[in-house]
Amino acid sequence: MNELATLTKEVKEPVSERLDVEAVRKEFPILKREVHGKPLVYLDSAATSQKPLEVIETLNHFYRTTNANIHRGIYLISEEATALYEGARKKVARFLGARSWREVIFTRSATEAINLVAYAWGRENVKAGDVILLTEMEHHSNLIPWQLLAKEKEARLEFIRFDNEGHLQLEDLDTYLKEKVKIVALTQMSNVLGTINPVKEITKRAHDAGAVVLVDGAQSVPHMRVNVQEIGCDFLAFSGHKMCGPSGIGGLYGRKEILEKMNPFLGGGEMILEVTLRDARWNELPYKFEAGTQSIADGIGLGKAVDFLNRIGLDAICEHERELVEYAMNRLNEVEGVKIYGPHDEERGSALAITLEGVHPHDLASLLDAEGIAVRAGHHCTMPLHQKLEVPATTRASFYLYNTKEEVDKLVEGLRKSKELFGI
Amino acid sequence: MSALSELYQEVILDHHKKPRNFYKLKGANRSAEGDNPLCGDRIYVYLQLEDGVIREISFQGTGCAISRASASLMTASLKGKTQAEAESLFKKFHRMVTRGGNGSLDPAELGKLAVFSGVSEFPVRVKCATLAWHTLRAALKGKEEIVSTE
Secondary structure, eight states, X not given: OOXXXXXXXXXXXXXXXXXXXXHHHHTOGGGGOEETTEEOEEOBTTTOOOOOHHHHHHHHHHHHHTOOOSSSOOSHHHHHHHHHHHHHHHHHHHHHTOSOGGGEEEESOHHHHHHHIIIIIHHHHOOTTOEEEEETTOOGGGTHHHHHHHHHHTOEEEEEOBOTTSOBOHHHHHHHHTSOEEEEEEESBOTTTOBBOOXXXXXXXXXXXXXXXXXXXXXXXXXXXXXXXXXXXSEEEEESGGGTSOTTOEEEEEOHHHHHHSOOSSOSTTSEEEEOSSOEEEOOTTGGGOOSSOOHHHHHHHHHHHHHHHHHOHHHHXXXXXXXXXXXXXXHHTSTTEEEOSOOSSSBOSEEEEEETTBOHHHHHHHHHHTTEEOEEEOTTOHHHHHHHTXXXXXXXXXXXXXXXXXXXXXXXXXXXXXXXXTO | OOHHHHHTOHHHHHHHHSOTTBSOOTTOSEEEEEEETTTTEEEEEEEEEETTEEXXXXXXXXXXXXXXXXXXXXXXXXXXXXXXHHHXXXXXXXXXXXXXXXXXXXXXXXXXXXXXGGGGGOGGGHHHHHHHHHHHHHHHHTOOSXXXXX
């Protein structure tokens, strides 16, 4: 098989039902490194995931052999680059269960995808007095674009609350849906609480009330099977770098009917069919929304990441993380002074936000770093959520397919050492 | 000593646990609020400034061990100092935590504040150590807005 064919070949079925974590770890070169003289324990995958060798090599290989601009060259390597890029789009479309590759728009990030909707759809469809319904647990990326839109249009922002266990209070949804809700935009998996929201049920209720639904899949898509047709949502934003892909690439799934009616987001090259000095006709989907030269290599790298995840299997990844989180919650509960936020049941994602009494999250993260453990401390781009929890900050450990129970043990040991140093 | 135990010296942990001058100063004629949005730290510095001299100084707020200890040690070092002396001390302190004090600074000039020299090994923690000082400077200038490290 030639190299181009190797890159284009798609993996659809996982090799086994159970995840062999030691084998998986060998595919991630960075996991071999040491920090502060200790093996790296990477527990910050909710911020960004590590990259398997095949994704790294795909980028390298592309720049070495196939680099050219896409959709325009009459020459061979441009055709090859176009085939790889569009091949990646098709892989992503199948991965998300879209009906057509035309429903997948590549963006720089999930953030840009949400902004695209807030601008291109929002400005046409949201009027003064309309309700934009979000939840209290949204990442700033699914909050600020709507704040900007609401201010411009004098629309109302409303929020579905969450309870003490981090579950959405769906009675709020029903209450607001009696009003003029134009769009419901919510995360499928909280990046702090780990809550998995019932997006299918919410979409159904929202559609019955005539509202459009955007799902923020930045945290869910890397970790569980997500099928946009099954959810029924109109839009789903996702991030490439959180799902083993390169940074600088993400995307938006949008239902074809709704995308076709929308105006473009950014104007420029590639998104037009015909241009005169005073006017232009828009290109067909998805190119209408892809102005300018795209992040070509990163898009191709994302396609390879999809292959990788398909080979390991989302179900196997999901099960591995479920076991790991259950183990982590049990072990963390052994440490006096630890408080875990979010659901305490099994149906949760792998982001675990904690506080340790007497040790500020920022100190804790520094102390864990000295043990080689990478965690995040702060508000994780969810300031309103932390205001609700009434803590200025939390420490977050988040897991992915390459994490082990031994790493959880090291985290727990790190917490004990921190308490010792602080004399608690 | 490892870089980490250099950062979390006993003096720092002591000031974190038992912060000095940790109350709202009654009769303060200057005050300011400082904010470190990255880690959610928030601090209030209160001053009684008379003829350019800091007669009384106190602080309140929440933050990590480094920011709280820094505020505590700052208030302890500044009582009775002139505005110009405070500014000079800030500059030395800032140089120490950003570039490291070795060679260029006489530790005696900084007194107890020298315990923060380990901060320079942790660039992300510089903001924690300097939050109280930035807030102090805002209070001295009589600024009303919230000072942010971002």
